[in-house]
Amino acid sequence: MAWTTAAAIYFIIWWTVLFAVLPFGVRSHAETGTEVEPGHDPGAPVLPAIGPKVVWTTIVATVVFVIFWVIYSYRLITLEELATLWGLLR
Numbered sequence: 001m002a003w004t005t006a007a008a009i010y011f012i013i014w015w016t017v018l019f020a021v022l023p024f025g026v027r028s029h030a031e032t033g034t035e036v037e038p039g040h041d042p043g044a045p046v047l048p049a050i051g052p053k054v055v056w057t058t059i060v061a062t063v064v065f066v067i068f069w070v071i072y073s074y075r076l077i078t079l080e081e082l083a084t085l086w087g088l089l090r
Contacts, residue, residue, distance in 0.1 A: 014061040
């Protein structure tokens with residue numbers, strides 16, 4: 001696998017995991033009981049904590065990518081097996 005392909009796959013995995021991690025631990029103004037300033041969305045998070053979420057996203061995405069890379073490199077599951085499994089090839 002070329003490094004550019006690996007980087008693109010990692011990038012896609014990272015963004016997918018980020019969107020899965022973003023809602024964790026989010027509290028809105030209504031849930032915390034704080035007053036909403038005029039012009040602000042009442043559902044906006046009080047403290048989004050983006051830093052820890054980026055760290056956790058990177059850790060989880062790296063683990064998922066390593067699993068993918070091992071499966072691909074050692075041909076544990078081939079594309080033909082996946083196609084047969086899903087009934088695409090007969």
